[in-house]
Amino acid sequence: MIVCIGAGPGDVGYLTQRGAELIRSADMVAGFNAVLNVVRSLIPEAAEIVTMGYRDQVDKLAQVAQAHHAGKRCVVVFMGDIHFSGFQYLERVERACGHPVESLPGISSAQILASRAKVCFDETTFITFHRRGDLDPFKRHLIHVLQDERNAIVIPCPWDAARSFMPRHIAAYLLENGISPEHPTEVWENLTRTEAEWHGTLAECVARDFTDMSIMLIRTRRPMPSQIEAPESR
Numbered sequence: 001m002i003v004c005i006g007a008g009p010g011d012v013g014y015l016t017q018r019g020a021e022l023i024r025s026a027d028m029v030a031g032f033n034a035v036l037n038v039v040r041s042l043i044p045e046a047a048e049i050v051t052m053g054y055r056d057q058v059d060k061l062a063q064v065a066q067a068h069h070a071g072k073r074c075v076v077v078f079m080g081d082i083h084f085s086g087f088q089y090l091e092r093v094e095r096a097c098g099h100p101v102e103s104l105p106g107i108s109s110a111q112i113l114a115s116r117a118k119v120c121f122d123e124t125t126f127i128t129f130h131r132r133g134d135l136d137p138f139k140r141h142l143i144h145v146l147q148d149e150r151n152a153i154v155i156p157c158p159w160d161a162a163r164s165f166m167p168r169h170i171a172a173y174l175l176e177n178g179i180s181p182e183h184p185t186e187v188w189e190n191l192t193r194t195e196a197e198w199h200g201t202l203a204e205c206v207a208r209d210f211t212d213m214s215i216m217l218i219r220t221r222r223p224m225p226s227q228i229e230a231p232e233s234r
């Protein structure tokens with residue numbers, strides 16, 4: 001048995017009950033150290049813990065797949081929800097196993113942000129730059145989202161200088177491409193843990209630095225349908 005579990009945004013209190021049950025009954029729990037730390041208190045003493053990083057993940061997942069094929073109950077933990085900015089890792093798990101694997105959703109950092117900032121999913125588009133491969137189609141999509149007067153919840157890319165696309169770079173890119181500097185913009189860090197929030201405009205964001213554990217909200221400039229009062233009943 002193998003199942004991929006969304007561990008939630010950082011505080012174990014946001015892990016689903018089903019996720020906690022699966023971890024408590026696992027023979028092997030695998031993941032990146034920061035995510036394993038979220039669920040560590042639930043891992044049984046007898047269970048094997050497989051910690052991996054960006055460089056050795058393929059080898060470590062091969063070890064997990066071998067345990068799974070030998071009949072062990074294996075759990076791979078993902079940050080937040082698997083279905084937002086987690087699919088490339090899920091694909092690596094499936095490649096290691098040689099077949100599709102079961103997944104259990106978790107609470108995403110995007111959901112916590114939507115709740116803190118009071119934005120409605122229906123009026124918001126979710127984009128991640130925290131992914132391998134060509135980011136250009138995602139950058140262009142973000143421009144269209146704002147031109148279409150929708151909110152954008154954006155996960156930045158914190159990698160090396162050549163690839164880094166943090167809030168300041170995202171803001172600069174949008175301004176260069178004709179998006180209004182007046183868009184209300186927020187950056188939230190370490191949600192459900194030490195939480196910090198910044199509120200300003202896209203223009204002000206160009207000069208700000210944020211940690212890797214940050215998520216960005218760029219609001220549309222037009223009032224959202226949810227903010228417009230319904231006409232008096234006739």
Ligand SMILES: C[S@@+](CC[C@H](N)C(=O)[O-])C[C@H]1O[C@@H](n2cnc3c(N)ncnc32)[C@H](O)[C@@H]1O
Nearest residue numbers: 009079080081084085108109190191213214215
């Ligand atoms: C690979 S993505 C995974 C996102 C995850 N699947 C989710 O649903 O939240 C990792 C990035 O998500 C953002 N992130 C994850 N948890 C966060 C939190 N608690 N607070 C702020 N940003 C967070 C950070 O930008 C982090 O570098």
